[in-house]
Amino acid sequence: MSEPILRAEGLRKGFPGVQALDGVDLSLCPGEVHVLLGENGAGKSTLIKMLSGAYRPDEGRVLMDGRQVDIRTAGDAQRLGISTIYQEFNLVPELSVAENLSLGRPPRRFGLIDKGAMVRQARELLARVEVDVDPRTPVARLGIARMQMVEIAKALALNARVLIMDEPTAVLTTSEVDKLFVLVRQLRDEGVAVAFITHHLEEIAAIGDRVTVLRDGRSVAEVPADTAQDELVRLMVGRPIDQQFPRRPAELGEPLLKVTGLSRRGAFDDVSFEVRAGEVVGISGLVGAGRTEVARAVFGADRYDSGEVTVRGRRLPPHDVHAAMEAGLGLVPEDRKGQGLVLTADIGENLGLVTLRDATRAGFVDRKGQRTAATKVADQLAIRMTGLNQEVRTLSGGNQQKVVIGKWLVADAHVLILDEPTRGIDVGAKVEIYQLVNELTDSGRAVLMISSDLPEILGMSDRILVMARGRLVGELAAGEATQDDVMALAVTEVEGSRAR
Amino acid sequence: MPGNVLARRSPAAAWLAENGAVAALVVLVVALSLLSSDFLSLTNLLNVGVQAAVTAILAFGSTFVIVTGGIDLSVGSVAALSAITLAWTATDAGVAWPVAVVVSLAVGVMAGLVNASLIAYGKLPPFIATLAMLGIARGLALVISQGSPIAMPEAVSALGGNLGRYLPIPVIVMVVMGVIAAVILNRTYTGRAMYAIGGNEEAARLSGIKVDRQLLITYGLSGAFAAVAGIVLASRLASAQPQAAAGYELDAIAAVVIGGASLSGGKGKALGTFVGALILAVLRNGLNLLSVSAFWQQVVIGAVIALAVLVDTLRRRGTY
Ligand SMILES: Nc1ncnc2c1ncn2[C@@H]1O[C@H](COP(=O)(O)OP(=O)(O)OP(=O)(O)O)[C@@H](O)[C@H]1O
Ligand SMILES: [Mg+2]
Numbered sequence: 001m002s003e004p005i006l007r008a009e010g011l012r013k014g015f016p017g018v019q020a021l022d023g024v025d026l027s028l029c030p031g032e033v034h035v036l037l038g039e040n041g042a043g044k045s046t047l048i049k050m051l052s053g054a055y056r057p058d059e060g061r062v063l064m065d066g067r068q069v070d071i072r073t074a075g076d077a078q079r080l081g082i083s084t085i086y087q088e089f090n091l092v093p094e095l096s097v098a099e100n101l102s103l104g105r106p107p108r109r110f111g112l113i114d115k116g117a118m119v120r121q122a123r124e125l126l127a128r129v130e131v132d133v134d135p136r137t138p139v140a141r142l143g144i145a146r147m148q149m150v151e152i153a154k155a156l157a158l159n160a161r162v163l164i165m166d167e168p169t170a171v172l173t174t175s176e177v178d179k180l181f182v183l184v185r186q187l188r189d190e191g192v193a194v195a196f197i198t199h200h201l202e203e204i205a206a207i208g209d210r211v212t213v214l215r216d217g218r219s220v221a222e223v224p225a226d227t228a229q230d231e232l233v234r235l236m237v238g239r240p241i242d243q244q245f246p247r248r249p250a251e252l253g254e255p256l257l258k259v260t261g262l263s264r265r266g267a268f269d270d271v272s273f274e275v276r277a278g279e280v281v282g283i284s285g286l287v288g289a290g291r292t293e294v295a296r297a298v299f300g301a302d303r304y305d306s307g308e309v310t311v312r313g314r315r316l317p318p319h320d321v322h323a324a325m326e327a328g329l330g331l332v333p334e335d336r337k338g339q340g341l342v343l344t345a346d347i348g349e350n351l352g353l354v355t356l357r358d359a360t361r362a363g364f365v366d367r368k369g370q371r372t373a374a375t376k377v378a379d380q381l382a383i384r385m386t387g388l389n390q391e392v393r394t395l396s397g398g399n400q401q402k403v404v405i406g407k408w409l410v411a412d413a414h415v416l417i418l419d420e421p422t423r424g425i426d427v428g429a430k431v432e433i434y435q436l437v438n439e440l441t442d443s444g445r446a447v448l449m450i451s452s453d454l455p456e457i458l459g460m461s462d463r464i465l466v467m468a469r470g471r472l473v474g475e476l477a478a479g480e481a482t483q484d485d486v487m488a489l490a491v492t493e494v495e496g497s498r499a500r
Numbered sequence: 501m502p503g504n505v506l507a508r509r510s511p512a513a514a515w516l517a518e519n520g521a522v523a524a525l526v527v528l529v530v531a532l533s534l535l536s537s538d539f540l541s542l543t544n545l546l547n548v549g550v551q552a553a554v555t556a557i558l559a560f561g562s563t564f565v566i567v568t569g570g571i572d573l574s575v576g577s578v579a580a581l582s583a584i585t586l587a588w589t590a591t592d593a594g595v596a597w598p599v600a601v602v603v604s605l606a607v608g609v610m611a612g613l614v615n616a617s618l619i620a621y622g623k624l625p626p627f628i629a630t631l632a633m634l635g636i637a638r639g640l641a642l643v644i645s646q647g648s649p650i651a652m653p654e655a656v657s658a659l660g661g662n663l664g665r666y667l668p669i670p671v672i673v674m675v676v677m678g679v680i681a682a683v684i685l686n687r688t689y690t691g692r693a694m695y696a697i698g699g700n701e702e703a704a705r706l707s708g709i710k711v712d713r714q715l716l717i718t719y720g721l722s723g724a725f726a727a728v729a730g731i732v733l734a735s736r737l738a739s740a741q742p743q744a745a746a747g748y749e750l751d752a753i754a755a756v757v758i759g760g761a762s763l764s765g766g767k768g769k770a771l772g773t774f775v776g777a778l779i780l781a782v783l784r785n786g787l788n789l790l791s792v793s794a795f796w797q798q799v800v801i802g803a804v805i806a807l808a809v810l811v812d813t814l815r816r817r818g819t820y
Contacts, residue, residue: 301706325708339706342699344766353696353707360689367687407707 003066004029005193006051006082006162011060013046015394017386020046022217024060028162028193033184035204035225036197037236038214039426040398041384044197045087047214048164051195052084053077083160085151087167087197087397087424088337091139098122098135101154125153130179144171144335144420145287145452152180163187164195167397169203170424171334173287173452174487181207199398199426200453201229237428244427245459246434250441253277257329257415257446259298262307267293268470271307275415275446280437282461282478283450284486290470291450292334295417299331300324311415330354330413332405334420334450340404341392348374348388350403354411377406382432397424405433416440418449422456434460454483468492520812521759521775528779532786539789546668552781553670554579554733556774558748559755560681561725563773564718566756567685569698569765570626572722574615574633576748579730580741581637582608586731587650587740597653605727611637612723613716620712634749641742649739660735670732677728682770690717698765755780758808779808 004027013021021043028034036044049055051062053071061068064080071077077084091100098119099106107117122135131149139147148171155163165184169177184207188194196207204211208225213235221235234240255274262271268290275281283291297304303319310316311327333339341350351374352359359366374388381402385395392403401424408416422430437447437460451457457464464476466489474489532539558575565572586604589595595603611633618629659669685691693714696704705711729748734740759776761768783804787797 299706321705322708322710331706333706338700339702342696342703342766344699344762345695349692349695353704353709356689356692356696357708363688363690365687365689365692 002029002031005065007063007066008047008051009061009063011047011050011057011062013043013050013055013058017390020217021050021057024214024217024219026195026212026219028195030161030191030193031188032209033188033194033196033207033225035208035211036195036214037204037211037232039236040402040424040429041396042214042236043217044214045166045396046217048084048166048195048197049086051077051082051162051164052086054086078158078160081158081161082164083155083158083162084164085155085166085168087170089147089151091147091150091154093140094138096136096138097126097133097142097150100139100150101125101135101157103154121157122153125157126150128156129153129183143287143292145173145176148172149176152183156183160192162193162195166197167199167424168196169198169200171420171452173285174454174483175286175491177203199424199430201232201427202455204229204232233427236426241427241431244431245456246431246438247280247460247462248438248442249462250278250438250444252279253444256312257298257448258308258310259294260308260310262294262297262304262309264293264297264302264304268297268467271467271470271472273465273472275448277444277446278441280441280447280449280460280462282457282464283448283467284452284454284457284464285467285490287452288469289467289490291467292419293470294467295331295419295448295450296333298324299329299417301331301333325354325411325413328414329417330408330411330415331417332408332419332421334423336400336404336423340407341400343393344391346389346391347378347383347385347395347403350392351377351388351406351410354407358411373410374406377409380409380432380436381406382429398426398429401425402429402433405436409436413445415446415448418447418451420451420453421449422451422453430456454486457486458483466490466492521772521779521808524758524808524811525775525779525782528782528786532782532789536786536789539786542666544785544789546666546671548778548781548785549671549674550668550736551785552777553668553674554729554745555748555751555755555780556674556777557677557725557729557732558745558752559759559773559777560677560770561722561729562749562752563681563685563756563759563761563768563770564691564694565626565722566753566761566763567694567698567765567768568715568718569701569763570619570715570718571630571753571763572612572615572719573627573630573749574611574637575722575726575729575752576745577634577637577641578608578611578723578726579733579745579748580743581611581641581644581730582727583652583730583734583740583744584641584645584650584742586656587652587734588644590653590656591650597655600653601656601731604731605724608723608725608727608730609720610723611726612719612721615723616716616719619719620715638742638746645740645742647742649741651739652734656731657735657738659732660738670736673728673732677725678770678774681725681773684721685768685770690714694718695766698767700766751777751780754805758805760812776808779804 006028008026011021011024024047038044050057053074053076101122102118107114119135129149129152131146133146204225211223211225212219213221253276255276257275260272263269271294285291296302298309300319300321311329314327316327317323348371352370359370383402384399422433461478464478464481465472466474466486468490473492476485538544562572582604585607586600589603590597590600615629615633618624619626662668693709697711733744755776756773758779759772783801
């Protein structure tokens with residue numbers, strides 16, 4: 001093993017009410033992928049933010065090539081050759097992909113920005129990560145997975161010696177994860193030191209060399225990446241987890257959600273399916289297959305050209321979220337920061353957002369009732385917080401995700417659409433959420449779950465729908481389906497129609 | 501890290517640091533009472549209250565709008581239009597004064613609803629929509645009054661006087677409107693929806709909040725508060741003037757921002773706005789007592805606004 005490029009020793013960092021990091025050591029070596037593992041709120045993101053210049057440690061030191069360095073700003077980190085992909089996106093939605101990729105150092109000619117060169121450079125970078133987008137598209141129009149790929153391309157542009165990636169795979173589908181891994185291995189072989197954060201245990205052996213486990217802000221172990229998953233879980237959570245996907249099929253009842261012939265030009269075409277009481281229907285597919293678009297249209301968040309959505313026998317007016325909610329529909333959106341959370345508000349306020357109307361009598365909100373309900377759900381989901389009045393933006397990523405889900409638990413929807421529900425959630429908490437799904441279906445609720453996590457789709461759905469290029473291309477019974485079956489369908493070329 | 505320092509300080513100190521505007525007001529009051537012996541007299545303080553009243557009432561209305569992430573540049577003009585409407589209907593049109601008051605409030609609300617419609621349905625940026633209304637309302641005030649002041653009905657003019665010996669009615673109206681604003685913001689559906697919309701409009705929409713409708717209510721409220729401010733101002737002068745309250749929208753916005761609200765939405769409190777308006781009034785009053793020229797006063801007030809917001813921003817930066 002070679003000398004580390006970067007070493008962190010005894011890092012500590014406190015925020016009001018929490019000691020986020022309480023003595024962490026970490027060594028990143030050239031030609032190695034170092035996985036950081038830990039529960040939601042264990043301090044992983046806080047740790048890397050101190051290496052990227054976003055936070056300053058209260059105590060401890062960072063060494064580069066054996067010499068102590070002081071990383072005060074993102075610029076310092078860049079100069080030292082540290083490039084970071086944050087858990088939350090740092091893209092300017094209104095600007096184009098090319099502009100985002102060259103943000104801060106656009107190519108110039110005669111002192112003016114050289115747009116041609118900018119687009120050319122962007123094309124090259126996008127080709128490296130193998131994403132098929134026009135560099136002139138505004139970032140706001142990309143789905144979340146493509147945004148992630150743009151973030152990765154942006155980090156590559158710096159040609160760094162140390163590459164830090166905070167949950168890059170959380171929103172990607174298997175095929176993109178594979179592409180990403182090819183890329184990471186290539187960088188590793190070129191001698192880059194990579195730090196990699198993930199909650200997908202199966203990725204650890206596939207990409208990692210060594211693993212540092214964080215628990216409650218301390219580094220508790222450093223083990224090789226081929227350590228058994230059970231052992232990793234035990235190190236991370238402090239107890240073993242016997243069943244990762246505890247799906248308990250419930251008795252099926254009436255169809256609660258019926259979608260017939262739903263189409264929107266350029267997005268999805270003739271989509272029909274139903275979800276029955278007690279059922280979990282999973283939707284799988286590649287990024288850009290139109291899954292999120294369908295979910296949003298069903299919920300009334302976006303319009304559609306033709307088709308019909310019926311919830312509990314009631315036909316919903318198109319493009320009317322309020323009516324959808326009244327009928328008993330709920331949606332946990334894929335992009336928690338952009339669509340799920342009010343970051344300026346506290347946890348209690350966010351948890352109570354959906355029930356605000358119901359908790360209102362004669363215009364006045366029953367704040368006490370709202371807080372009581374929020375406390376219950378926060379306990380149920382074990383949200384790691386200092387209290388309901390903590391601002392949501394200061395929560396760890398996984399705990400923010402729990403708030404988005406919690407919002408709809410408070411609302412008690414009859415049909416819940418979950419778009420990437422366990423994105424960024426640790427193994428222990430995932431099981432909790434799956435148990436909640438079981439409870440929902442036991443009590444006759446219906447769940448429609450979109451997920452790019454194939455084991456999750458296979459493990460938690462009763463029935464799997466596969467989408468490709470805006471169409472439903474197949475249906476599989478969960479018991480018999482394998483990952484390969486799903487992928488084979490997902491890459492189907494759909495004749496005649498083409499979305500995007 | 502300021503956060504850590506905060507955690508260790510006494511609760512009172514922490515509260516003051518959280519509410520920077522209150523601390524600024526305290527400093528200002530102490531400084532002025534040392535510099536001028538007249539400052540702390542009861543008459544002078546009540547005078548400050550009266551000075552603050554119109555700005556504060558306008559600013560309470562603006563708080564709603566700013567919390568949703570919008571801005572209302574029309575409040576000064578709408579105040580003038582509402583006052584002119586009241587005076588004109590009560591005198592020239594000869595309508596009973598209570599009816600005239602209702603008509604005047606309705607005009608304020610209407611102006612707000614037009615603003616909101618342009619914003620919600622016409623997709624105009626709030627800045628542009630309300631800038632247009634700034635011109636329209638002022639113009640209408642001039643048209644109705646043909647450019648000259650109209651006497652206020654006496655019953656309404658009483659609003660400009662005192663209750664009992666000392667207590668100025670504008671101060672009472674200010675406090676009542678402040679309490680109403682605080683209750684709306686904290687306790688009502690519309691108030692909570694305002695914070696959600698300002699914090700993340702898409703998340704609010706996906707949580708079932710009818711954003712368009714809530715914006716109508718928000719700007720309608722702003723218009724209503726502007727009308728009340730216009731009536732109070734005209735009562736104090738005993739006549740409605742078409743040019744009254746020109747430029748007051750900027751004072752209102754300044755008061756809201758000094759009070760700790762964020763122009764990007766999602767943050768702001770009625771109490772903060774109240775303190776912001778008091779700071780502006782105390783400053784003007786103090787500078788007058790110290791015989792600072794009106795020209796220099798503008799310079800000082802501009803600097804204070806910048807300083808107040810700067811301190812607030814710096815204080816917050818550490819917590820990100
Ligand atoms: N700016 C902040 N203010 C207050 N508390 C914070 C702040 N940032 C992080 N924390 C707290 O520090 C702890 C560690 O958070 P961190 O984001 O590092 O967790 P994480 O390991 O990345 O978790 P996840 O897997 O959910 O992303 C959490 O309890 C979080 O609430
Ligand atoms: Mg994190």
